[in-house]
Amino acid sequence: MENIPAVRIRGLRKQYGTVAAVDGIDLDIPRGETFALLGPNGAGKSTTIEILEGYRLRSAGEVDVLGVDPAHGGLDWKARIGIVLQSGTESGAMTVREQLAHFAGLYPHPRDVDEVIAAVGLEAKERTRIAKLSGGQRRRLDVALGIIGRPELLFLDEPTTGFDPEARREFWALIRSLKREGTTILLTTHYLDEAEQLGDRAGIIIGGRLVDVGRVHELGGAEARVPIVRWRDADGSPREARTEHPARLVASVARDLGGEPVDLEVIRPSLEDIYLDLVRAAGAETRETEEAHA
Ligand SMILES: Nc1ncnc2c1ncn2[C@@H]1O[C@H](COP(=O)(O)OP(=O)(O)OP(=O)(O)O)[C@@H](O)[C@H]1O
DSSP states (O other), rough: OSEEEESSEEEEEEEEEEEEEEEEEEEETTTTEEEEEETTSSSSSSHHHHHHHHSSOEEEEEEETBBBBBGGGGGHHHHTEEEEEEEEOOSSBBHHHHHHHHHTTTSSOOOOOOHHHTTTOOOOGSSBGGGOOOHHHHHHHHHHHHHHTOOSSEESTTTTTTTHHHHHHHHHHHHHHHHHHHHHHEOOOOHHHHHHHSSSSEEEEEETTTEEEEGGGGGGGGGSOOOEEEEEESSSOOEEEEEEEEEEEEEEEEEHHTTTOEEEEEOOOOHHHHHHHHHHHHHHHHHHHHHOOO
């Protein structure tokens, strides 16, 4: 049982009319892992997650979530997963505390309501009606509702959208503590630093396909991480070179120029640079294929 992944996806497809929103995804997420799903708007992240949550039916492929096909997941199974949807659905007249206490009552082994309120930093708002919360506070409540049932597997669809920087850092600390408890987490985010901070592995989905999967610090391959050196030649023209030995290159450029190179920069591509390169490359490939078929 321990060796069975929390999530197993084979040949997953979802077709909306002529649009293939998910176009053949294979993925395993081992228990205890935090996996970040990255990709541009409309890439198929939410569709994939919603199929895993049992909210959408797939067109083809096999899906197994905590040993169950989500298309047939019963109440027992639902109690083992936690869901934070892209846009929160909770609103209305209940207070934060009432809403959490209500949901806690629906689960067999809920977390303590006070603990959860503190974990998401809503202590000052626990007696406030949900309709009166700010956008970021409501998002914190969404996260609180996602974890109140002590899920084995937590789905977080763009969880920190609308959070201020401090709240994001508090949220990251909360996720790390859930990780330490062994919770498996599947996260979508447009914040590459969030993926770097939280993800053990990440996948990049573009046009419904997973174009890269790997440890966060290895995405794009070693080549994509080679440092870039930029400077200006004696005539002012911009120069750029990629090298594993930037210090050596800078020394030789300085020697050739007979002094300090103008506008010298040594850049290590960030996850964001690597991600943007992959998205651009996939876009160019799609255009070429479309042109070839036109
Ligand atoms: N109910 C639907 N009916 C028809 N098309 C849909 C439906 N839901 C999503 N799509 C289409 O499927 C594709 C994938 O959408 P999805 O919401 O999964 O993307 P996403 O990666 O989550 O994007 P975002 O980053 O903007 O949230 C898009 O082209 C979208 O327009």
